[in-house]
Amino acid sequence: MTAMKDRRRAVVLVAAILGVALTGRLGWWQLDRAAEKRAIQSGLEAGEKAAALPASALLEAPMPVHRRVRLRGEWLADRTVLLDNRPMNGRAGFYAVTPLRLDGRQEIVLVQRGWVGFDAQQRNRAPMLATPAGVVELEGRVAVAPTRLYQLGEAGTGTIRQNLDPAAYARETGLPILPLAVLQTVGSNADDNLPRDWPTPDLGLSKHYGYAFQWFALAALILGLYVWFQLLRPRRQHHV
Template identity: 60%
Template sequence: MLSRRGWVVLVSALLAALLMGRLGLWQLDRAAQKLALQAAIDAEAARPALANAELSGGDQLHRRVLLRGHWVAERTVWLDNRPMDGRTGFFVVTPLRLAGRDEAVLVQRGWAPRNQLDRAQLPALTTPTGEVEIMGRLAASPSRLYELGEGGTGAIRQNLDVASFAAESGLRLLPLTVVQTASAVSDDGLTRHWPAPELGLHKHYGYAFQWFALCALILVLYVWFQLIRPRLRRQQP
């Protein structure tokens, strides 16, 4: 028969083990949701590329596009502290005025290295002046970095919000961006080794393993200290 202290220890151990197990199951459920999201992203990416006339809004995220238009080169923005291939530099973002429409879309054209000796110097960039054709995929605004105070309005910035930039530039911007994957210019000075969308599946599986391990540890410790160890002591002469 368990003493009062024994019941307290048993109930506490069971509640703690149940909590750890529930948290592990929650992480597995989050991973399943991310897998479903990845399947939806892959399905969107496999659909035919959208042309100028078919662009509408945010519900088309991850679709491939084949667009024609003119670069608004004077509105190019260099997003600072952006990594690619293990190096830190700029994401180059330029509005593309869409042919046949009075709207434009922000294009994440690629990555360029930063001059570490003169951080105000921008890399050479080739921007055609005539009509261009670009291939890419639709994405949300570039990821935001931590920034002290309000963002500036110069060529070099930390972050870029589509709505704010539309008001600043006077352009009618669609509420999404294009991540450019190919250029008609053979050497425009930009790198486009864009990483695949990272949904954090391994993180969820890792957390689930940790919670289940803690659950098992609690049960093992209870069995050892409350059952096995006292029995061994009683058997000693």
Template identity: 55%
Template sequence: MSESHPHSSWRRWVVLAAALAGIAVTASLGRWQLGRAAQKEALQAAIDSRSRLPAVMLNETSRPSDADPALLHRPVMLHGHWVEQHTVFLDNRQMNGRPGFYVVTPLQLSGRSDAVLVQRGWAPRDVQDRTRLPKVPTPAGDVRLEGRIAPPPAKLYEFDGTASGPIRQNLDLASYEQEIGTSLWPVSVVQTAVANGGPDDGLLREWPAPAVDVHKHYGYAFQWFAMSALMAGLYVWFQLLRPRLRGAR
């Protein structure tokens, strides 16, 4: 009977190590989800705060060399003309749970040589023909826009990063700048109103807030912490309490 003691002791140490590792990993994942939730809430707070600042007159502002954090998420007013031939339809974007495109067009600023990338809105995708482009009216001449300054369009995962043509998965600002031969701002403008208050262009502009899914991260955090507590409870029951109860009996 004494020969089994070393094996039993070794097994207990393995179980302890596995339990501690599992508890540490799940607790770490729970903290990471809480951190993600805090980041999104802080970003939303910054957006809400900067949205109350006076609008930036983009045509009167010098183009920065990089994305100035002080400009991001502020309201903006600008005017110029659309460079319609360089419109890009970013695929696999959703709005209100529907798949479609983000319509992105450079706007050449009036009286200047530089342009800014405008995220004009969302258009639905043709479910029968994925290559069919939605018809988006693009007025000619000088247009005036209202929106907010934002980072360049967010990128989705793709296998081939060399896409070209009007339909693309992602848009790299530096490569796109060389492609169109025009200096672009290192930020984009998310359009919030129809140009010049003119007729509806059919695009949706119900842009999602960064913290709109913050409850998801809290839910994931609860699941990870619950799993961590479950592993700790199972270890205490099967390795500590249950053997003592058996011995007492």
């Protein structure tokens, strides 16, 4: 009987140790993820304060994500894509993304130019979008791709679509599009007056801290239950 109790206690002890170790490790993993997001946030803030890079920086490695960049080139207006379901300031509409051929080069970069509303009478009709002709100059923030939303299935083709991947669009059009995007922040010398109140990237720091708290709380609960049921409670019953 004593041997059986000892084996049961050993099993409970091992289970408790594994439970505390696992939940504690998951908690630390969430804190590590939060630290990674903090580093990205610091990069965003530093990129906003740093001087704007020239367009040639887009051709270098590693890609200067989150950095300000100054571009000069010509719009390829007929290749404009409208990203659907993109509200701004409480109004529904599209994000306009137009390829820009860099001045003096063959390379093309996708520029998320600004927001445009949709036609309330014909929801799926692309709105008229004024695109300045000739050489324009503008500033923006480098991103991996135009702003993305969660989607089911393929992104589709056509002027209106849910998301736009630079590499996929390069294959689709045959154009030498760089594998990145620029979110325009400063209007060009021939501005189109599109709103550009881009939302601040939500890195989910609070989510990671919340998950970490939950895992650590679970680890503490497992430890507390073990101490109570295996150590404190038997002693109290023994004294009674």
